[in-house]
């Protein structure tokens with residue numbers, strides 16, 4: 001099950017799970033998988049996920065909700081099969 005990020009989660013948390021960050025726009029509900037294929041490089045990176053500056057590619061809003069994904073099933077549940085997008 002995708003789990004909402006909290007104050008303690010960092011880029012390293014993505015590395016530990018080996019999954020991209022699920023992001024949902026609070027304005028338009030656009031969803032995307034961020035950092036797909038890049039999480040291997042986040043080992044030891046304690047940058048907090050809540051501090052990331054992300055911009056919705058659909059409506060331009062800056063407010064988003066982050067979700068931690070644990071496996072491929074979570075990815076499909078979050079984004080919908082076949083609708084994966086590389087950027088938010």
Ligand SMILES: [Zn+2]
Pocket residue numbers: 025026027028029030056057058059060061
């Ligand atoms: Zn949006």
